[in-house]
Amino acid sequence: MFFLKKFLTSLILPPGILIIIFLLIAVLEKKRKFIRFLAILSALFVYLISIEPVKDLLFYPLERHKAFEELNADAIVILGGGTYSVGSLNEDTLNRLFAGYVVYKKTKLPVIVSGGAIEGKISEAAAIAQMLKELGVESGKIIEESKSKDTSQNAFYVSEICRQKNFKKLILVTSAYHMKRAEKLFKKTGLNVLPYPADFKKSNHYNIYSFLPKFSNFALSSKAIREYLALLIV
Template identity: 40%
Template sequence: MFALKKIIAAFILPPGVFIIILLFSGLWFLFKKNWKASIINCFLGISMWAFSISPVADAMLRGLEYNLKIPENSNGDVIILLGGGVYDNAPDLSGIGAPSEDMLGRILTAVRLQKKLNVHVIVSGGVVFEGKKPEAPIVRRFLTDLGVPDKKIIIEDKGRDTIENARYTSEICKRFGYKKPLLVTSAYHMKRSVMSFEKVGIKVMPFPANFKTWENKKYGWEDYLPNSLDLTHTAMHEYIGFLFYKFAY
């Protein structure tokens, strides 16, 4: 009964319901001998199914996270924490605004690292879209809630994307004389982030958070059911962003 419930849910919720519609449309067109429409619908349905399952999403993310490890000797002189999205008007225990699920993982990594090293944390994240609030002050509130002294936090609230985060943060590093910054961001975002800092003349030590893939990851039958397209979207966004940054800056 439990397995049946999971299977039914996978195909009545998006994207599963759209996969079913496309596949049945393909069969209907096949019955009507409309070969072209049948092939297109079946192709779209199978493609959507493939991109929504964990093994395919992980394969795409693995190329971004490949060869990244947690440094054993993390002896940097400052932590750079890159923004990863906030819910700017969400009610929260200590104020208004809360980090996204992905950003929360970065925050927790930065907090534990700061407690270990007792260095400053540069929080980078500005207003991405007009009418929104900057990320950095919201993240700062969470850092202090989790025990990071306010005097140990430096705010960079002008950067709207990764390359601007790198540019404005590099200015802070040069102003304060930081030579060995530790870069904290999600593992899938690290390659583009490191490249961005290299383009503005700053060498950073990657300290990845939020790994989505790992060695010898096991998959069960449920991982082949249609699921969210979020991870596939994330991977494609990073690949496109990496190529754009590589050739545009």
């Protein structure tokens, strides 16, 4: 009964309902074979990126970094991953923040928080800095970089701060799936970075429910696909 409830729920809610619609189009479309083929292909694509094993498969090449045990550097940099309209941090940013805080507790190094404001909201840097202060990080140890709008600008503006402060080596804290691109962009500025990945998306634990389509998997798979596209232009 529990599995049946989960199964029916997965069909009624997106993306399951989209799969049903595509399959209905394929069944009802008798004349145009191309439309029928496209509907079946769309249903298969939506199903695959909505299940746990395929989501993990997409993240596997991205989440290959491991955190360095030797944390010898001049500063820590935490990259913002987004905020909500009220200025609260989203899940990615929160996970990065707490990983950065752990590094700070171990090293007591200065912390550069990087992320600008979008559409008039409070900047990611300001929101992260505020929470770090509430966690007990000294105000004098926090440096805000609030101009950047993307990872390329994160790297550029942080490198400017590092030149002013004479920082040569950074502990780079960001989501594991984002680390490959971030590390490349930071190294292009001439900075030496130690990756400290956070916010891992792979689960590596499956059961029968892992093969039911879920919106959370669909959203995460879309995030991984977007990251691959971004890597093409780095």
